[in-house]
Amino acid sequence: MEMIEVEDYQEMSRVASQFIIEKVQLLDNPVLGLATGSTPEGVYKQLIEKRKQGNVSFANTSTFNLDEYVGLDGDDPNSYRYYMNEKLFSHIDIPGENTRVPNGMKKDLEQECGQYEQLIKEKQGIDLQMLGIGLNGHIGFNEPGTSLQTRTHVVELAQSTRKANARFFDSLEEVPEQAITMGIETIMASREIILLVSGERKAEALDRLLNGPVTEDFPASILQTHPNVKIIADRAARSLMKK
Ligand code: GLP
Numbered sequence: 001m002e003m004i005e006v007e008d009y010q011e012m013s014r015v016a017s018q019f020i021i022e023k024v025q026l027l028d029n030p031v032l033g034l035a036t037g038s039t040p041e042g043v044y045k046q047l048i049e050k051r052k053q054g055n056v057s058f059a060n061t062s063t064f065n066l067d068e069y070v071g072l073d074g075d076d077p078n079s080y081r082y083y084m085n086e087k088l089f090s091h092i093d094i095p096g097e098n099t100r101v102p103n104g105m106k107k108d109l110e111q112e113c114g115q116y117e118q119l120i121k122e123k124q125g126i127d128l129q130m131l132g133i134g135l136n137g138h139i140g141f142n143e144p145g146t147s148l149q150t151r152t153h154v155v156e157l158a159q160s161t162r163k164a165n166a167r168f169f170d171s172l173e174e175v176p177e178q179a180i181t182m183g184i185e186t187i188m189a190s191r192e193i194i195l196l197v198s199g200e201r202k203a204e205a206l207d208r209l210l211n212g213p214v215t216e217d218f219p220a221s222i223l224q225t226h227p228n229v230k231i232i233a234d235r236a237a238r239s240l241m242k243k
Contacts, residue, residue: 001210001229008234009198013042015232016130019194020047021056023128031120032063033129033187034088035140036080039196040130044088051092058094062123064116065101066131066140066187070154070178073105078168102152102180113152113180120186129190133197133205136160137218141181144217150183184222193226197233203240206233210241 006012020043024030034040050056065080074081081101089099100119106112120126131139136158142150143158155178162175169175187193197206205220209231214221223229 001224001226001231003210004230004232005238006232006234008236009042012196012198012232012234013046016040016043016194016196017046017050019230020128020130021050023192024056024058024061027127028060029123030061031123031125031127032061033126033131033182033190034063034065034084035130035132035196036065036067036083037132039132039198041087043130043196047088048091058092061094062098063089063094063100064120064123064126064182066129067179067181068102068104069176070104070109070180071176074101074103078174079104104176104178104180109154109180113154116152116180116182117186126190127192129187129193131187131193131195131220131223133195133202133209133220134161135164135201135205137205137208137220139184139187139220139223141179142184142187142219144219146184146216146219148184148216148219148222151186152180152182155179155181184219188222188226191228193223193229195220195223195229195231197231197237199234200236200239202237206231206237207240 006015068080072079102116103112136144141155166172166175208218209220212221214224
């Protein structure tokens with residue numbers, strides 16, 4: 001894992017968006033893995049800005065999001081489909097059909113998971129996956145205890161994750177109990193990964209990711225075994241890092 005030390009959230013967003021733009025400009029049909037949460041919002045703002053300036057086109061880009069809540073429609077402001085449309089897709093020139101987010105409204109969720117894997121396979125896999133990290137080390141919605149051999153699957157959200165994400169909802173009760181997420185193996189199959197870490201509240205998670213053992217108890221630790229991971233971490237997130 002390569003560590004890229006940045007000063008703050010702004011710089012993290014700039015650097016990460018630069019990696020994404022370089023990939024999009026380099027490949028004929030780039031396939032990006034995208035994330036939600038507070039962490040990547042700044043990256044999406046940068047990408048929109050660069051698109052507006054005419055520096056990059058996403059016309060040939062395909063995207064796969066990491067995860068989606070079960071039971072939330074794409075029109076629900078708390079769904080990740082809505083988030084992606086609002087914060088990125090509707091402001092750039094990517095064709096709508098090239099943007100994929102798991103559908104948590106499908107009756108047969110297992111089938112949806114299988115189809116998602118199939119679609120990724122048809123695109124020859126993900127060139128660049130952007131990740132955030134949960135306080136408990138989750139990546140996507142792969143909670144502690146998830147087998148490292150999982151593909152896209154349905155998960156029960158940890159109570160701590162529901163609490164952490166309740167800030168986006170009116171109340172904790174409204175936070176869904178299940179989600180669909182790319183599995184650990186799906187994420188690990190990406191050719192390149194950038195993990196964004198910002199803020200003091202993520203310092204412990206970053207320390208554990210860098211210095212802890214590879215274990216299912218802390219899913220992000222598996223990234224230690226991936227050949228091409230860049231961690232972009234700001235000063236506050238690095239505050240617990242050993243010199
Ligand atoms: C969420 C998402 C993850 C995200 C993480 C951190 O629950 N499922 O993909 O990386 O938690 O979120 P944030 O960036 O808001 O801290």
